[in-house]
Amino acid sequence: MTSKLSVWRYGAKLEDAYNAVHAYDLEKLKEADEKAGGAASSAKTAHEEADAVSKETDSIHKRPDTASGQLHMIEEQVRTQGPRWKLLEAHKDDFITALKPLAGQKFMVMYCGSFSSVTPEQFRLAQDLMSFLEPPNGVGAGRRWLMNSGNNEWHTCSHGASSAGGNLIVVSSTAGTSIKEAEVALWNEVNSN
Numbered sequence: 001m002t003s004k005l006s007v008w009r010y011g012a013k014l015e016d017a018y019n020a021v022h023a024y025d026l027e028k029l030k031e032a033d034e035k036a037g038g039a040a041s042s043a044k045t046a047h048e049e050a051d052a053v054s055k056e057t058d059s060i061h062k063r064p065d066t067a068s069g070q071l072h073m074i075e076e077q078v079r080t081q082g083p084r085w086k087l088l089e090a091h092k093d094d095f096i097t098a099l100k101p102l103a104g105q106k107f108m109v110m111y112c113g114s115f116s117s118v119t120p121e122q123f124r125l126a127q128d129l130m131s132f133l134e135p136p137n138g139v140g141a142g143r144r145w146l147m148n149s150g151n152n153e154w155h156t157c158s159h160g161a162s163s164a165g166g167n168l169i170v171v172s173s174t175a176g177t178s179i180k181e182a183e184v185a186l187w188n189e190v191n192s193n
Helices: 003-081 082-091 094-104 120-134 177-191
Strands: none
Touching: 082 094, 082 120, 094 120, 094 177
């Protein structure tokens, strides 16, 4: 027969083994918790970093659009503040098309002051106007406006008279309706671009 003492010893050993296994299990659970916590923390950090990268990427993608818009605005400012002849040449076909229905109108390009004081920009604009309104060789829209030849210097003009943009279109107050319509159309085309 087994003695009570032997049962007690086996029971104590069994309890010790159970406690050792339980302690081992607890240690492994603690390690797993720490690893899981570290993994969760790493995942959270990775998620935050991914969000930051996503925001930075969005910002980078918006930069070219913003820069393009700013460049367009700068180009527009340069165009509108730059030489008038560049705008007129860029929209030559529109200019000719708009004024072709008014063919037969007479016009004269005059320089404010003496011809010697004309800047290259003013001269180029005058040449374009004459070429587009009445082409020298009939190229393009055919016969359009009729240029009056004569003295193209307006000596009594003060430069201040044309300071509102540098282009002045003068029509007699007693001119007929068709002439006044042509004047408005010409003014609109010269100043529309």
